[in-house]
Amino acid sequence: MVAAVEPAWYLILAAMIFAIGAVGLLVRRNPLVMFMCVELMLNAVTLTFVTFSRMLDDIGGQAVVVFVLVVAAAEVVVGLGIIVAILRKRPSATADDLALLKG
Amino acid sequence: MEILDLVWLIPALPLAGFLTLMVIGRRLGEPLAGLLATAMVGGSFVVTVAAYLSLLGKAEEERQFTQVLFDWIPAGGLSVDVGFLVDPLSITMCLFITGVGALIHLYSVGYMHGDPNYSKFFVYLNLFAFSMLMLVLGNNLLITFLGWEGVGACSYLLISFWFTDPEKASAGKKAFVTNRIGDWGFMVAIFASFAALGSVTYTEILSGAGGLAETTATLIAATLFVGAIGKSAQFPLFVWLPDAMAGPTPVSALIHAATMVTSGVYLLTRINPIIAEAAGWLAPTIAWVGAFTAFVAATIAISQRDIKRVLAYSTVSQLGYMFLAIGTGAYVAAVFHMITHAFFKALLFLGSGSVIHGMHAEQDMMRMGNLRKFMPITAATFIVGWLAIAGVPPFAGFWSKDEILLYAFAENPALWLVGLVTALLTAFYMSRQVFLVFFGEERFEVEHAAAGDGDGTADTEDIDEADAAGAGDDEVLVLHDPPHESPPTMTLPLVALAGLAIIGGGLNLPFTGGTKFLEHWLHPVLGENEAHIDVATGTKVGLAVVAIVVAAVAIAAAYAIYLRKQREPVEPEILAEGWYYDRSISAFMGGPGRMGFDAVATFDRVVIDGAVNGVASLVRRTGEGLRGSQTGFVRSYALLIAGGAVVLLAYFLAQVTF
């Protein structure tokens, strides 16, 4: 009998994915990669939601996940569009070069 | 009663004249505009005479009639009507305002000949007549105030009539602003009487005066006195009147001698029941302010060179007499002197105007002399005026001045003495003026070459040149045309006024009770507030003789100095400069006063606005300081977010007790 998968495992997995995403966001300079890291973090949170939803037997958490998915999709459309546009213009651009918001 | 119902016509006619001339005055042109204005004031005079006769036909206690036209300012418990109070006092005022006013209007028809703003002059003049009549006819303080401010505004407009001359424009402003200081007192009096009595209507406040607390009565009377000081050019606010002579001479005669400046005297006479209720110190204060002003102004008049300035200071001095009379409770004497003064001072001013006109706008007496040869009518009438003001019997001024001195003597011999010295000075400076102008040798030359085409009338534009000419003091004046007598429109009023100046004393002869006509006539208004003095007949005669002697001595002294040249004239600069009073005020206003105003304006700019701009720049600088933290590196922002999340997490974990 395979031991039942404890909810805690899912949470740990989610935390690990989140950490990978967060560290990746901080250390990488390629905007595309940074963007993927953001997606990782987002999905880690989604995973947490589903886990708790299951644990607490509350459908609300899964409903939020659907919301998050939609928002993430929209975000990808906009964000990726911007990044592609920037990279087309300046192929070698890193995130640090895009410092137009400097005060 | 039918006649009295028409009393609204008295101010309405000049008002109609004002409105008509304002619309079509320019089209009417000269002399129609002037004649229309004269006719309007003349019409008022006719109505006034009719009202006077109607009033005379009534029993003494019924000589009061109120006509209310409409509600002016109704507000809560306050209700102010536009209404007229017809009683002996107001009708007396109206009589000489419209009478003398009509004569001066007529005179102006000739005097203003050729002025580019001919019709405008009469627009203002009619507006003035309207305001002045509202002042004396109003049945409440507020209507009087309407007239009061109205005459002030007209005076401003007329003094600066020749506005291109900065000095004249300045004189107009000075008159208005100085008057306003007095008006402040008037306004406070209105508020106080409204607060204390719930009304500003004369009949109510005067009948209610008996119930006033002493402090209230003192406050009302004292603040009205402040108003009177401003309007009637008493110390310390008399500085505007001599400067007001910058206006055309008829204006000086009408406004600054005969009518407007006497309105302070009218006002105090009108409120005599309130003065009676006021504290004991108020009346003597009025008397002393009057006496002091009379004396100071007379000393200044001695050393003036400008023919009109002598008369201006003389007016201030004579008004001082009237205040002296009021302060001693001699209201009848005050009104009496006001009337006779209106006659002879208007006469003197118009005469001086005629001289100025004839001398082609020269005003310096030191450049005149022997003018009686050139302008006999002017000279003769001027001499009548001189004798009247100098206090020579039987001319009008003698009787009225003597009456004032009598009351002053009964009140306080010191007041009498000041009055007497002033009388001496008055006789002296007026004699000086007459001798310098009409007698002696001619101190001007006539350029005979150009004399041929003189048409006998001078352009009033010449008057502008007069001041320029006045600059060089000792040069001999050279006239292109010889001095000439003025046209009949100007001499006619002179003759009429001279007649009045001779017989004016008849209004109130002191011989028996029966000849004191004015006193009986005014009795309903004054009642028991008129002082009753108990002086032996011998004393009365003695005082009169002293006054006559004093006048004779003064005239003789002036004769000796200015005509026979037996003595050097004593004309110290301090007197010519008016005790430096006006000059110090101007210096103060131009110096520290202006600096004070400037300081406030600077305060506004630097401190208050500076605080606002300071806050703005503080915000900007703070922002500039903080912008350094915004590096623009996305990853450093992310790090900050992560760091923040960690801190928050740590904080919340620390809160949880396991």
Add this chain to the structure above:
Amino acid sequence: MSSTLVLAADIGFPLLTASILVPLAGAAVVALMPKRRAELLRLVALLFAGSTGAFTVWMLAAFDRGDSGFQFETTHTWIEEFGIQWHLGVDGISLFLVVLTGLLFPLTFVAVTPKKDPKAYYAWLLVLMAGCIGAFTALDLFLFFIFFEVVLVPMYFLIGGWGYGDRVYAALKFFLFTMFGSALMLVAILALAFVDRDANQPEVEQAEQQLIQLEQVAQQQLAQGAQVDPQITERIDELEATIDEGDQLTFDVVELAENRAETLQAQQAGEVVADPNADSWNPFDWTAPKWIFLAFALAFAVKVPLFPLHTWLPDAHTQAPTAGSVILAGVLLKLGTYGLIRFGLYLFPDSSLFFAPVFLTLGVIGIVYGAVVATMQKDLKRLVAYSSVAHLGFIALGTFALTTQALQGSILQMVNHGVSTGALFLLVGLISDRRHTREISALSGLQKSAPVLAGVFTLVMLSSIGLPGLNGFVGEFLILAGAYLTAKWWAVVAAGGVILAALYLLWAYQRVFHGEPTEEDLDTPDMKLTEFAWMAPLIGVIVFMGVYPKPVLERIEPSVSSLVQHIEDATDFDEPDAATSGFSGTIADSADSADSAGTSDGEVEDGDDPDDGEGE
């Protein structure tokens, strides 16, 4: 009053709503029109503004002069949850301000031609007009706030876009100053609504307890299988309604004022515990009403503007285009003084009374200070702007003197100032159009070349100085006479302001119109006939209101006396009645009553305790 007009008001034509929506519609129409046809744009704008003006005149004609309450009221629920309503109405206090707005706007359309982009210019002006009328008629605090703010935007663009010189700075300053005040006001409005609701809470709790008991009774009856007593059901419904009502927020001005007055009356009668620190000047003792009042008052004080919050005014006035200055002085400043009366005195009778000495003092300082600073100005328009500070000081004085005469005078003076100062700005505009300068020192002797202009200027100036027989005097006199009853020394000092008014205006007039004209001065053209034609109505009003102000005063009076009555009912203030019998009044008497009014001598002496607690 003809019956058809009354009928028109009765059948419910929404006159007020129309006067707000028509100019808004006008703005939309103008915005959609082609840019190039300036004359057509002006015509259309004038049409809309003019018909709004016609509505206001209609309102004036149909106004019932004996009625002290609000007339032409319209109420529509707007945001039900928060009790926010579209509630409009005019009474004697706002009537003439609405009419002034309705007439001044079309006049500026006729009188002033914008120097560029007429389309946006007229659109903004029409929005401004709608905002002003809305602010003067709104009887819902939330609605008022919206209009109060809406007014800012068009004015900002008018100054910034069509102004002179340093216009962007002036526009920004104007905007920030007013925003600063109104931000606090928004908080105050919300706080007021919640405080008002909280005042109902004891009642609501009581109802809730009763409700619980009754419901138990009802359930017992049901359990016993019986019918519920219909009386009990009825009572339950009643209680539920009470609770709903008590929990409902309201922004309705009339309701809030009545509630506040009821509370204060209850406190006075001793039914409710009164604030023990009501008379304390220590800010830490102050309760919510005082702070809320101060927040309102600050917003309005900026708008008035009261010293020392006035520095936006000279900049805004000077840099604004002529029409902007006219509207700013004529209408916008009145939002502040109107607000002080409607939302200060009416909503907070006790706090107004408490803070009256402060505002009286600021008003008097404004009178003297404005006049002194005006005297030293070098720019003609700036001078007129500072004169506004002085004039508005009079209005503040009259407002916080709290007597019928003074308040009537204040309201009248708002209209008078709008007309006179509006006219002065138009005249200065004429001069600066002709000479392209407003520097006083650059002008001289203009009366020679432009006698008609000088004459009109003289008349308007005399009106501004307060010459009796012209409009300015009536207002000033009523303010001072009324203020003398409760605030004697303030009135006496303020009366001294009339001296200064004469000084700065006459001096400026002397420098500009008198003196020897230069070549350039001689070439200055006089007023054209068309220019005189649009000045004529203003001149007419100036003279008419000076000679026969009764029609105006009698329409203002009922509302003002009921406002004073409202204050008297809610506080221990007692309007000192000028002695009518003619015998009882003395200085001592009036000083006494002024003392109890909390606005006079006592205040000068002890400085911290104006309300010597007579009514507690």
